[in-house]
Amino acid sequence: MRETPDEVAELQRLLDASLRGATGHLRSIVAERTITAEQLTGVLTGMCVLSLATVTATGEPRISAVDGHFLHGRWIFGTAPTAAKARHLAARPAASVSHLRGEDLGVFVHGRVEAIDLSREPDLLQYVREFYGDDAFDWENEVVYFRLQPHFMTVYAPDLDKLR
Template sequence: MRETPEEIAGLQALLDASLAGSTAHLRSVYSDRTITAAQLASVLTGMCTLALSTVTAKGEPRISAVDGHFLHAEWYFGTARTAAKARHLAARPAASVAHLRGDDLGVFVHGTAAVVEPGSEGWPELLAYLRDFYGHDAFDWENEVVYYRLLPHWMTVYAPDLTKLI
């Protein structure tokens, strides 16, 4: 868990506001089946496969899988610079991600994807984390891949039984 107390507090505020502003149906399903921000951060460690949704130039949705890393209470993910999703996000950075673990966990986020690259804030720490996780020479970090930070504006968590997650 790499989150500061301030990041956990911000994440909790986002989770609370998102659920409170959701439809009656979603609140009826999630209200008693969710976990706190601190619990979520302790569960989302290592690489978590994300279903990433982007939008084409024609406004058509596209979904694909990416390696997700939950760091500082936000999702980070990467792809090849030549991938269709990279083109979509460059033109239309609105994105949604979902991380699912059967019926035990569902994390759903809507936000804006921001590029994190050499020279940008947070890049040195992210690069150190990624090199530690994947290996120092796993990629040409500056030319082959592009990494994004999902700046969330809505996030909910479905987790009916925390004991199944820890």
């Protein structure tokens, strides 16, 4: 867990507001089967495969997988700067991600991405270099990282013990 107490509190406010604003159908599924922000930050450690939804210039949806890292209460993910998803996000930063672990965990987030300049975020650069290996990429030219700033986030986790 890399979140500060303030970041956990902010995440909890987002989870609560998202659940309050959700449809009745979604609330009927999630309300009694969710976990707290603090519990979630303990579950989302290391690399988590995300399904990332973007939109083409003609409004067609596209979904792909990315390596997600939940850091400071936000999803961080990278891709090649030449990837279609990178072009989509640069032009249309609205995105959705989901992380699923069978029927035991579902994390669903909608928001807007921001490109991350790793040279301005040395802690994040150190994290990804340690995770992937210092020489895994030309960190300035072969990969671009994004942070999803969420406006909606909900979690389905019917049995926390199965996630530990």
